Amino acid sequence: MKEVRVRFAPSPTGPLHIGGVRTALYNYLFAKKNGGKMILRIEDTDQTRFVPGAEDYIVKSLDWCGIKFDESDIVGGEYGPYRQSDRKPLYKQYSDELIAKGFAYYAFDTAEELDKYRAEAEAQKKTFIYNAESRKTLRNSLTIAAEEVEKMINEGVPYTVRFKMPENYEVRMHDIIRGDIKVNTNTLDDKVLFKSDGMPTYHLANIVDDHLMKISHVIRGEEWLPSMPLHVLLYQAFGWEAPEFAHLPLLLKPDGNGKLSKRDGDRLGFPVFPLRWVDPKSGEVSSGYRESGYYSEAFINMLALLGWNPGTEQEIFSMEELIQAFSFEHCTKSGARFNVDKTKWFNHEYILKKSKEEVGEEYLQWLETEKGIKADKEYVVKVTGLVKDRINFVKELWDQSFFFFEEPTTYDEVTVKKRWKENSAELMLKAKELINSIEDFSAENIEKVLNEWITSNELGMGLVMNGLRLMLVGAGKGPHIHEILELLGKEEAVKRIDKGVVELSKV
RNA sequence: GGUCUCUUCGUCUAGUCUGGUCAGGACGUCAGGUUUUCAUCCUGGUAACAGGGGUUCAAAUCCCCUAGAGACUACCA
Secondary structure (H helix, E strand, O other): OOEEEOOOOOOOOOOOHHHHHHHHHHHHHHHHHHHOEEEOOOOOHHHHHOOOOOHHHHHHEEEEEEEEEEEOOOOOOOOOOOHHHHHHHHHHHHHHHHHOOOOEEEEEEOOHHHHHHHHHHOOOOOOOOOOOOHHHOOOOOOOHHHHHHHHHHHHHOOOOOEEEEOOOEEEEEOOOOEEEEEEEEEEOOOEEEOOOOOOHHHHHHHHHHHHHOOOEEEEEHHHHHHHHHHHHHHHHHOOOOOEEEEOOEEEEEEOOOOOOOOOHHHHHOOOOEEOEEEEOOOOOOEOOOOOOOOOOHHHHHHHHOOOOOOOOOOOOOOHHHHHHHHHHHHHHOOOOOHHHHHHHHHHHHHHHHOHHHHHHHHHHHHHHHHHHOOOOOOHHHHHHHHHHHOOOOOHHHHHHHHHHHHOOOOOHHHHHHHHHOOHHHHHHHHHHHHHHHHHOOOOHHHHHHHHHHHHHHHHHHHHHHHHHHHHHHOOOOOOOHHHHHHHHHHHHHHHHHHHHHHHHHHH
């Protein structure tokens, strides 16, 4: 088998969408699984759609995801340059070659003229296509005399080069995921290969570069399936061996119909981009998975399972495990609806897997930047250890543990109604005295002393514990009371009980 | 409209090639258990072969038709 060389070839027209990340991921997994090379090629042949910062964003995003490239504009490689605008001088000779061989021709129709034809056709409920039939009546080197064509070109009349689609030929193709596909060329049109601005279109540049870069497998989104016949025909016209193709299913909206778009994320409240993106023109900000608190490992794990499965019941995979398990045989053919809940669940699983030290370290940072709290690291790690299993994101830790960092200022109404009885104030004061008298203030000992006191006086576990919880937390939630007491310390606990009794007695 | 692709629980999917286990798992949801509380966690339930014909002793699986969905249909990628 020849060396596996795959490429991810985005256009820097905006931020990289999660569908693009998944395409890059599958390319990467396939390459690494087969000991091959992963190449990043920037397809910026459309200068009108260039967006500043987009290329940099793409590189940074993939890096965050852990998708590494063996060859790119940044890391270099022997098949560069890896940006199509830097390869511009290269393409014209291939366009010329196709014309010389009779596989392409010059077309002089202006964009305005073509727009007019389309509008006219549409008015008659037809579709205008530039094909074997219509090319006979349009302005091109097949209808205009050779000398005239040469003269026009020499005079600088703008032209495009179009592929001369063969008539009534059945193109037989093979897709790794979809199997055999055949299309009759009569349904295809004469695509522009070379634009009047001197740049190739995607189709030409893509085929030339894939050939020159010795790409063995073209792995891309299903939206490219309709142009596969053109690409196969181009390889044939050049006399080149075509790579193998694999067209991945699309990522669909969580609800409704159609493919996932940026708008869905805004509407349903989840990111569609890996990293935060600020549109350079409008200034509009789109949140990213990273900024929303997702671990890149969880994000990648989730994406990998959207359109592929390992054939086993394993769901949690490290990148290395994904590489080992990946194969096209287990890729799905149909589009996959994006699911926010499942995505959150993946992050939850990664929180579970991480140690309290790891998560605590992140929480320590979060506390400082978001709350301006400079806490003791050891303390934060202990707090994190008590509550981290109940959250999906580090930022949710606050809601589960705020009472470890600030005393309650309000008391949850529903809990008060339910747990604060007539004799509660008196009971809490007694409990406070007991707590104040405990020498060994470890959770274990606190639990022992409290339990003994409650049982020997027949006080009722719920009444005491829930009352204390209300005093210490201000709500009816949180870890075990004795754990809270230990971390808070005797002094703070006594203070909170005194305050709570006063506050709740007012009502 | 045309071309191509796709179609199993609400969602992601296993099973289809090589017909034959109550169609399996996960997320969600519901119930129960654990717990001093809220969560987590554990256990259990829920729920699907798009429809119609065939072939066969037997069809999610093979064949045909219908329906639905998606993508593409630019001098954009």
